[in-house]
Amino acid sequence: MKKILLLLAAIVIFGASCSDSTKQQQGNKETLVEQKDVNLPKDQVYTMDNLLANAETLVNKQVKVKGFVTHTCKHSGRRCFLANESQELTVRVEAKGNIGGFNRELVGSEIEVTGKLMERRLTIGEIDEMENAINEKRVKDDGAEESCDAEMANVAQMREWMKKKGKDYYSIYYINGEEYNEL
DSSP: OHHHHHHHHHHHHHOOOOSSEEEEEETTEEEEEEOOOOOOOTTOEEEHHHHHHTHHHHTTSEEEEEEEEEEEOTTTOOEEEEEOTTSOSEEEEEEOTTOOOOOGGGTTOEEEEEEEEEEEEEEHHHHHHHHHHHHHHHHHOGGGHHHHHHHHHHHHHHHHHHHHHTOSEEEEEEEEEEEEEEO
């Protein structure tokens, strides 16, 4: 059950991209990003908005993206979260390659990360499990009502996105970072 709740928390933080338009969510905020059908050069430095708008076509490809560090994992430093200027769109970056870790002093800084864009697809079954876990949590914990409502709203948005796009999965994008530079 912990894995399901952690996965649900990841969904709330990371949001998702789609083909015609991208709906990214963080908490209760939503931002619509139009898909750009462009052929960008290989050495293109993407903004967070542009990266997520084109994510579906960039999966498993080397990308360079700049963004603002909103969080680094304090225990291991093995991941950080990059956001756009408005901090409504975020992507997780895993420390791989030449990156030993992300130090906490990077929070608030703008960095440029080079790495491979990856996709995690949540299946309908996984989303069903999340919904069941939320319902169980609601029954067990009286103080969790507001949290459960927000989580259920996210599940509903995932289902709506899948139905609208005719997909049987929900995409979460992240980067396996190989190197970064502070700007």
